[in-house]
Amino acid sequence: MTPVTAPWVRTRLRAAPGAAVALAVLVAVTACLAAAFPRTLDRYTDAGLRRAVERAPADVTGVQVSAAPDPGADAEAAEDSLRPRHLTAAYRSVLGIVERPLVVDEEQSSYGVRVTDGLPSPEKWLPRPDGLPAQMVLAAPQGLDGHARLRSGRLPKVPGGRADASTTRVEAAVTEGTARTLHIKVGSVLHVLGDRELTVRVTGILTPERPDGAYWSVDPVLGTPSLRRMPGPAGAPSPTYWVGGLLLAPEAGPALLGAAPVVRYWHLAPDPDALHSRDLDPLAAAVASVESGPALQRLHTTIGPLTDATTGLDDVLTTYGQLDDDIGPLIAVAASGSGTVAAVVLLMAGGLAAGRRRAELALLRARGASAAGLAGRLLAETAVVAVPAGALGLGTALLALPGARLLPALWAAAAVTAVACLALPLRATAAHRRVRVHDGRRDAASPRASRRRTVAELTVVVLALGAVEMLRRRGATEGAGDLVAMAPVLVGVIAALVLVRLYPLPLRGLARPARRLRGAVGPLALARAGRTSASTVLPLLALLTAFTVAAFGGSVLSGVADARDRAALLSVGADARVEAAEPLPSGLPGRLGQVPGVREVTEAGVDWLAKTPDGRQSLPLAGVDPGAYAALAGRTGLGAFPEGRLTRPDDAAGGSGEAVLPALASPAVAERFGSRAFRLRLADGNTATLRIVLVRDRTPAVYGDDFLVVDRAGLPAGSVPPNVLLLTGDDLDAGALHRAADDVGTVHLRSEQRDTYVDSPLQSGAERIYTAAVAAGAGYAALALLLSLASAAPERAALLARLRTMGLTRAQGRRLLVLESLPQALPAALGGILTGWAAVRLLSPGIDLTTIAMSTTASPVGRAELRADPWWLAVPAVTVLVLAVGVATLQAWWSGRRGAVTELRAGDAR
Known part of the structure; x- marks a missing residue:
């Protein structure tokens, strides 16, 4: 056979432009959905991680590095270590030591010098709620002018231009919140009592640029005064006192050395835009390295042996990781089920194309075309349509969902394109591996399956049963791995193969007594429906898998909604509550x-x-x-x-x-x-x-x-x-x-309380992904059913034409097609209900919906369990019955309009 050439491809595409356009649309839509899934998941998981970090207090998520002056250093070295030049150099060293993927937000990070505890001020004009003197926290932060606006006065300076441990007079600024609460004005003078007295003159009042940012939130007392209680016996009233912050010039750090114990600090705020859920384990490793690992050892070498690093970011990552781990198996189930249905549809599309061109391909084989050469031509013909369509679908997903990883989306779109390209060549090669002069009638069926097919089906069923049993024994959270995601597919494979073998048996048993009935429509419909055909396995697998995904997804969504409704009802007590x-x-x-x-x-x-x-x-x-x-x-x-x-x-x-x-x-x-x-x-x-x-x-x-x-x-x-x-x-x-x-009175609504349980984009994203997966699976299942009916349409049309020549009326033809479709659609519907129920029962012991429903493992309603929802079991089954009967009726009506002469043309091989 000659190599693949453009004229062949161009000729075949021109001969069937409608089929080429339909394939392109199918591949483009499927590739777009496949590429959109990992990108959507990336966006939701990243947004969930960032939300978790942003909602936590800044002093929890930030990495706080602190170091006291070296005990063995002389006075001059201790003073130099508190000057801006050394602090900035140490800050750059700290930034270099922090390991990626933990990225520091330098704009919100801060560093400087501060006293370890508040120092009392004897000023009588400072507020004293219970007679105790106010305490002041003295700090010399770097970059103050970039994080605050001067409302009045000026920024503090160092009198004389240089401060040391003997300096007793310094200047400071306060925030407007501190000035308002503690009655401080520009020009106020405060005496602070420590190891020696410091005289602090206030030169300016500042307005923080971002008071809720990490720069001001890590040590909030520097921006907002705090009313604290003296420690005392439990139950006894304790007196209160105010604690405020005085912000010294960056060069005034050495002046604090002789007044009280001081500490150098570097508060590192993580950059939320650099946080990605896929880096969760490396992030945790980087945080652990700073807290007690190699990074901390390098800090000891670079800054000093008394350097310490603390953070609560690891707890935030652990909590989010638990949420991600609980939601991950649920999303995997939806993805695997919908992906399987889409793959089956692509394979059926290739099978339909091979069946439509069966006579052409048989003629080419009879004239000497090799199987490999024929497969090559068909591959080139399909690739010309599928590859640009797959690229278009990928590009659409990339444009619609920016800010996510490219590689998973690329692999997903490539997999869809590969299946679409290979479906027709492989199906044609399998059907025409032997050269046939006459292909025989299309409506003829073997009374029993071949031994090879029987062995293959038994092998698949045994393997699937073993995997299901392993999943049932281990559960969804005990190391079953990918079996959890494949549960709908496994159950669907078992049910499809069993149903294909079993449903013809009772029909064949009913065919003989049905012959005694008046009329030929009933017996003929039973006889035709009782035939076994391997072509029904794929559409039945698509339907049953879609049923399982719909039942499982619907049960998840309804279980989540019920848990939230119940929790909101427990919190409010009714649909609304007014109390005072x-x-x-x-x-x-x-x-x-x-x-x-x-x-x-x-x-x-x-x-x-x-x-x-x-x-x-x-x-x-x-x-x-x-x-x-x-x-x-x-x-x-x-x-x-x-x-x-x-x-x-x-x-x-x-x-x-x-x-x-x-x-x-x-x-x-x-x-x-x-x-x-x-x-x-x-x-x-x-x-x-x-x-x-x-x-x-x-x-x-x-x-x-x-x-x-x-x-x-x-x-x-x-x-x-x-x-x-x-x-x-x-x-x-x-x-x-x-x-x-x-x-x-205060008004509480049940609906508002229910909305508070969704506080992570990962929760809402998982629900949207599930809804989209169920919708996509249902759409592809309907398409699989239509393709299955379309593949049998020519043979049914020819049958009706022959029967009409024998006196069959149009009404009898409609009844024949409807009765013939019901024995196949009804087992599919019942099998779908059974497989959906079985999948939910199989996975429910190992799946806890509490996390996705309440964003926490602590729920006022206890554990939110997965239960089969009758509505989601019944609706898909009824839809399949209605669709099958509707298509059969439409086909009978359309065939009746065309006439028998059109269908029974001379030389028709059907």
């Missing part, structure tokens, strides 16, 4: 009840300071109307109870007498007091006698593990007035509720 420390106005429930969407308003009075008679323990006590509160507890599912059990006795009206009130309690309180009566001292000094008659884990009015609920009518009059209103309704308007509350 003081009694709420009597007209407020009526105003809130008129807000659109509000159905019920339930009052409750909560005494948060109720104590046992010995005063050692506080127990929140809720006084409620038993009828309304029981209805609320039943609606919300938070500790429902019969209202009659909580109603006060007749002799307990208004708290009169020594009547014992029935109470509902939490398990912890019930275990403490049992069934005996006990007294409770209320916040206003009155007492109530209670006996626990009901025990519930939760209750709407009080959130926590300790609570008591009683009939408010049985309490002393005015003891527990209503201060909590619990609202139920749909689509509550936060603005309207706030206006109705009129600032007399």
Whole structure:
């Protein structure tokens, strides 16, 4: 056979331009989705890591390097080590020692000299809340002029131009917050008492440029004064005192040497833009090296033996790594399932093209074309279309999702392009490896599969069953590795191969008794549907895998939503909550009840300071109307109870007498007091006698593990007035509720509380990826079904044409195609439900949705487990049935319009 030439390729593309365009669109879309997945994942994980670092305090995420003067150095060497030239040189050395990928943000980093503790100032004009003198922290930071604006006065200087340990007079600046709180003005003079007295004259007041940045946040007392308490015995009142910061000139560092113990510091702020989730392990290694590894040893050599480095960045990285590890398997399941369905569709597209050109390829083989040469021509023909389409899809993903790694996206797009290029040549080579003069009828089927196919299928099923059993035994978090991601594919492979072998058997059994029925449509449909065909494995695998991904993804999404809804309900107690420390106005429930969407308003009075008679323990006590509160507890599912059990006795009206009130309690309180009566001292000094008659884990009015609920009518009059209103309704308007509350109480909405549980882009990104994966899998599954039906369309059209020549009506033809498609679509739908349920059951013991739902392993609702969602199991199955019947009906209608002569042309090999 001659080498591949352009005329052949050009001729074949011109002969079927529609097929070439369809292949290009399929490859471009698939390559774009494949390349977009790793880039989207990179963007979400990087954003999650940066958010975790940015939300943590600057003194936690920064690397704080500090060093005291060398104990063996003379006075002159100690003074020189505190001068700007030496500090800057040491700062450059520290930057060089920090290992990548930990990158330092030099703009927000700081270094300088400061005293180790605050020094008291005897000035009487400084505020003294409890009579204690204010303390001042003296620091000589570098780069002060670049991080603050001068509001009044001037920046401090060193009197005489040079400071040393004997200097007693220095100048300083303060921030406007320090000046306002401590009553400091330009020209104020403070005396600071240390080892010797320092006289500090304030020359300027500054406004920090970025008060929330790391430069000011690492040592916040330099920018904002702090009111602190003196240490004392537990429970005893401790006096307070103010601590403020005085910012000296950078050259004034040696003046602090003789006044108090000093330390050189270098606060290194990490650069958030340089943080990438893929570098999490190297980042942790770099941080550990600075804290206690080789980098710290180099700091000892460069700066001094007393150099120390501390940071909380490693804890932040560990917490984020746990979140990433918990969410990673979930994303991998979605990616593997959707990727498998897309790959199956590409293979089916190649198979459809090979089937469409079967006669042409058989003729070429009969005329002497070699299998290798034929495969080469087909590869070149396909590559001319697929490679530019794959490049277009890759380019679209790169432009739409900037700022992520190129290589994973490139590999993903290349894999899609390779599958698209090889599908047609390999399928054609397999079908035409032998030269055939006559290809036979396309509607003929072998009564049984070949031994080779049987052995191959058994091997695949055994391997898949072994992998599933290994995954079931190890779980999703115990080293099962990539098996977790392949769970939908493994279950789909097993179900597809089993269903292909089993579903024809009952149909063949029904075919014989169906012959006794009147008419030929039913028996003919059963006979045709009962044939075994290897071509049904791929579309069935695509459908079952898509079902599994949809069921698993839907269960994940619904489980996450349920966990957040439940946690928000536990926190708020209803759909909305209005509470205040003081009694709420009597007209407020009526105003809130008129807000659109509000159905019920339930009052409750909560005494948060109720104590046992010995005063050692506080127990929140809720006084409620038993009828309304029981209805609320039943609606919300938070500790429902019969209202009659909580109603006060007749002799307990208004708290009169020594009547014992029935109470509902939490398990912890019930275990403490049992069934005996006990007294409770209320916040206003009155007492109530209670006996626990009901025990519930939760209750709407009080959130926590300790609570008591009683009939408010049985309490002393005015003891527990209503201060909590619990609202139920749909689509509550936060603005309207706030206006109705009129600032007399704090409004909490369940919807707002639910939104607070999503505080990481990794959480929201994982949900979006899952939604996109389920949608993509469903789209490709539908396309697989359409390709499967399209491959059988010519043969079905010819069958209808032949039957119409024998008297079959158009209505009978539609019924025939519908009945023929149902025995295949129905097992696929039922198998999809089974595989989806099996995958969820398989992975649920090892997958915890708490992290993705609540962004933490601590959840008010406990462990959020993965459960099969009936809605996500049923909808895809029904969709497949509707789609299969719809396509069969449409094909029958279209074939009826064309006529039998068009289908049964002379020389037609069908």
